[in-house]
Amino acid sequence: MSKFHEALDDKLIAFIEAQPMFFVASAVEDGRVNVSPKGLDSFRVLSPLKVAYLDITGSGNETAAHARAGGRATIMFCSFTRNPLVLRLYGRAQTGAPGSAPWREYADRFEILPGARQIIVLEIDSVQTACGFGVPLMTLDKPRSTLTDHWRAKGEEETAKYRRKRNEVSIDGLPSWVEA
Numbered sequence: 001m002s003k004f005h006e007a008l009d010d011k012l013i014a015f016i017e018a019q020p021m022f023f024v025a026s027a028v029e030d031g032r033v034n035v036s037p038k039g040l041d042s043f044r045v046l047s048p049l050k051v052a053y054l055d056i057t058g059s060g061n062e063t064a065a066h067a068r069a070g071g072r073a074t075i076m077f078c079s080f081t082r083n084p085l086v087l088r089l090y091g092r093a094q095t096g097a098p099g100s101a102p103w104r105e106y107a108d109r110f111e112i113l114p115g116a117r118q119i120i121v122l123e124i125d126s127v128q129t130a131c132g133f134g135v136p137l138m139t140l141d142k143p144r145s146t147l148t149d150h151w152r153a154k155g156e157e158e159t160a161k162y163r164r165k166r167n168e169v170s171i172d173g174l175p176s177w178v179e180a
Helices: 010-018 062-068 101-109 146-166
Strands: 003-005 022-026 034-038 043-047 050-056 072-078 086-096 116-130
Touching (some): 010 043, 010 086, 022 062, 034 062, 043 101, 050 101, 050 146, 062 086, 072 116, 086 101, 101 116
Antiparallel strands (some): 003 116, 022 034, 022 072, 043 050, 072 086, 086 116
């Protein structure tokens, strides 16, 4: 059974901190719903009603486009270990490119990884837990460094060039990238 919570409490925060990955879903009124898996040490709880993650340059920039166009987003964590649980954070997202106000406010909470393009901040409207009984048991071998290794090898100039080419609009044609 699912249960709604007013905000994150210490138990839910500890659950978040123990998860090696999370999923971000975002949408605008028209167009595709985007769901992206995220990993690395990129997620932070800022308060019981605010979270953020360091977003690394990728093939698209859908969450940022959706944040700019209204910001509906859900972040989901699920346990793949012995103790099942699914946790969803519903809210509105905003994005902060390097140099922006959100970046200046929160960047010191993260190790800035190669390819880091922005910080996504979610103002939480509601928190929901569910049993997670249908989620499989899996083990984590190790974090994957392929993405950060790639951007480290490319360097900041090539990474910025890639963003200009591939991250300025979403797959639905929405603007998604603004330098601060």
